[in-house]
Amino acid sequence: MLTYVARRVLVAVPTIFGVATVIFLLVRLLPGDPARTIAGVLASQADVERIRHQFGFDQPLYVQYVTYIVHLLTGDLGISTRTGAPVREEILTRLPYTLELAAISTVISVLLGVTLGMIAATRRGSPLDLMISALAVFGLSMPVYWLGLMLIILFSIQLHAFPAAGAQDPLGFVLPSITLAMFSLALVARQARSAMLEVLGQDYVRTARAKGAPMRRVLAKHALRNALLPVMTVIGLQFGALIGGAVLTETVFSWPGVGRLLVDSIFSRDYAVVQGVVLMLAVGFIIVNLLVDLLYAYVDPRIRYS
């Protein structure tokens, strides 16, 4: 197990470096003068030069890269041009809001998704199965931002049940969490259904049924446990959709998380913050998937030795 952990972690490190490098190159190699972009069209040439020097754009590329990596390793993400505060602080004050939203949505989508997937698989071909499968395709096809706006129209404007914006009171969590959870819910339900179907066709399930074990017991003791393995992988992967969805959901609900910080920073050309947020989200995604892989190997010994 330990060698497996070491191997997986060692693979993740160059990926994280790669991500940092791509983000570095994205800002510097794209057409246009980043110093001019940050300063704005109306800035004087002197201002542009000052910004160029302040950001180190006047240095050779490899010097900039080394400085950037060294700063990253010490946890220094730079200074926000918009607020003058360190990027790390900007991110850390908003991160809890995004994490809360992501956590609630993950819980909703996993619990509901696995339940629906199981119901559909055990009643394969029934109207209920058809309905759940249709719901899953709808969930996968629905634009998050549109779903959010529809929920606002229905529950905030017409029914006055939940607030349309802000994270001040607990009720404010309801609509954004549902919005964000929908895609993942559909993904998990689908995966749970097909995993369950596969497991139900296995010999050990048939044996358990043959020896007279009641279906409920077979499902709980044999089928669910084995079906949950592939579902775990999807939970890791859906985290990516969740982060991407958070950017959109936070914009719809004026949520004070990192997603909105990212969009606001793109508009105000606050490149240090854009770099920092994208890097943090990508690294978070890598780490979550690494943890899922390790958990998978821990639960299923077949993985470790392959």
Add this chain to the structure above:
Amino acid sequence: MSIPALDTADGLLDLTSPEIGAQTAGGRFWSKLRRSPSALAGLGILGVYIVLALLGPLVAPFDPGHDILREQFLPISSLHFLGTDDLGRDEFLMIVYGARYTLLLGFFAVAIGLFAGLPLGAISGYFGGWVDLLVQRVTDVLLSFPGILLALALVAGLGVGLRNVIISVGISSIPIFTRLVRASALSIRELPYVEAARALGVPHWLILLRHVIPNSLAPVIVQATLQLGAAILVAAGLGFLGLGVQKPTPEWGSMLGEARTYIFTDANLVTLPGLAIFGAVLAFNLVGDGLRDALDPRLK
């Protein structure tokens, strides 16, 4: 009643000939696809969108850019099927014109993903070694940007507009195809016919072109169809954020984003463009699922 074809010796002979086998494989694919109601529904929706995109602008009574401020926020009427928007433009025509941009965005973005991802994946899987290692590490890195984030970061750097959105969404769909084709190429390169071709001295590029790529196409076709839906979702998402296609182009995502301001006064302006995006993505997902069931007998 007897079945004539089976009664004759010719009929029996026909059944064993390889041509018949090939035909039935193709026939099985079509009959499977035709028997799937959801795939048919998807094709139906797609047909409506394509007709709207091609013919809509030809039969439109006026240009969607035709804005009369006096006519803003008109309700649904016989002249304006879906009412008018904040600038007095006809909402129905805006949506009809939008079909062009959305389908265009989807097709070109996926085309970029395919044309870069397919050869990269085939080369990576076929040659293996350091080429494979390099391509796979780069793919790993690109796949580490969750969801819409890579496209978002690219647009932030390249700038907004139709062309840059296509490039950004296209680049972000390259790694998916690379992964998929590599997996197929890995198994295909071990097959006897590839070995035979190599023994005959067929150059690598010809083997790739003749054997490896054509034989890895089935999962690629399925993924490309699903990816069309995903690309449309991401492109419209960028439009919604104000980082996609810019006005006055009637792109559904940006229409939705602009209409947010009027959500309290005219909910139609928010509902309709989103419904149009939803329908397009749903259609591609349904067709993609149908194709997967028809092309891959192992599933379901």
